[in-house]
Amino acid sequence: MLWIHGIAQWLHFFFTSRYLSARHTRKGCQVPQSTYEGQHVHCIYCWSPSEFCICGWADRIVNQLPVHIFMHHKEASRRSNSAHLLMMSLKNVRLDMHGVKHQPTQWPSDSTPRPLCVLFPSEDATELTPNDRGNFDRLIVLDGNWRQAKKAANRIAKACQPIFKTLPLKAPSEFRLRQQSDVGRLSSFEATARALSILENITYEERMMPLFRAHVRVTMEARSRRGWHRQNSQST
Numbered sequence: 001m002l003w004i005h006g007i008a009q010w011l012h013f014f015f016t017s018r019y020l021s022a023r024h025t026r027k028g029c030q031v032p033q034s035t036y037e038g039q040h041v042h043c044i045y046c047w048s049p050s051e052f053c054i055c056g057w058a059d060r061i062v063n064q065l066p067v068h069i070f071m072h073h074k075e076a077s078r079r080s081n082s083a084h085l086l087m088m089s090l091k092n093v094r095l096d097m098h099g100v101k102h103q104p105t106q107w108p109s110d111s112t113p114r115p116l117c118v119l120f121p122s123e124d125a126t127e128l129t130p131n132d133r134g135n136f137d138r139l140i141v142l143d144g145n146w147r148q149a150k151k152a153a154n155r156i157a158k159a160c161q162p163i164f165k166t167l168p169l170k171a172p173s174e175f176r177l178r179q180q181s182d183v184g185r186l187s188s189f190e191a192t193a194r195a196l197s198i199l200e201n202i203t204y205e206e207r208m209m210p211l212f213r214a215h216v217r218v219t220m221e222a223r224s225r226r227g228w229h230r231q232n233s234q235s236t
């Protein structure tokens with residue numbers, strides 16, 4: 001039933017967010033063609049400017065290992081955030097916000113039959129390998145900046161006995177939408193795709209990454225257009 005809860009969470013998130021005003025018709029992804037003076041109407045599903053809707057790139061995979069995302073609430077309004085793409089890519093996924101004032105987070109309990117796998121480089125973290133397959137109850141992804149993720153990791157460590165894992169160093173991140181101080185850092189989407197490729201099926205990364213790459217591409221394009229509009233309005 002995890003997926004039902006995930007969908008409910010996500011619907012609540014969408015309908016309380018500022019993207020509610022965006023008009024969208026799902027059929028054939030016929031989103032409205034935007035815009036005026038560099039302002040974009042955004043698709044409420046993929047968050048892309050409507051003329052660049054990438055919903056058609058999503059390949060919803062029925063993942064056996066549930067994915068549970070803990071997103072810091074400040075990420076919810078950042079259009080470059082990649083966790084929302086996980087909601088489009090996977091069927092067995094749940095999202096919980098944390099850090100919201102006066103709204104307690106439902107951190108995981110230790111009542112699960114198998115331990116939780118938390119992707120976070122804590123001191124006792126070890127590298128994920130195919131030998132870890134079948135060992136975990138679910139995969140926990142911490143979405144936010146380093147400080148926010150560390151806070152969430154500490155809360156989860158207090159709430160249950162998770163196993164912290166890191167990913168093997170592979171290709172660098174393709175996430176060009178934010179500057180990273182550490183070249184080894186990955187976006188939540190990339191980290192999840194790589195973890196599921198190790199823990200479940202090697203094809204995950206190959207199937208999930210086209211949506212992510214499209215997201216990066218259209219967001220960069222939208223940013224360059226905004227810059228063009230800004231320059232033009234300043235010169236007139």
Ligand SMILES: [Zn+2]
Nearest residue numbers: 043046053055
């Ligand atoms: Zn879309």
